[in-house]
Amino acid sequence: NFPLDLAAVAVPSTNG
Secondary structure (H helix, E strand, O other): OOOHHHHOOOOOOOOO
8 A cells, every 4th residue: 555544544545
């Protein structure tokens, strides 16, 4: 997943 997931820890990232 992209580093954006770290910024949005509140929401699970679905970016493959």
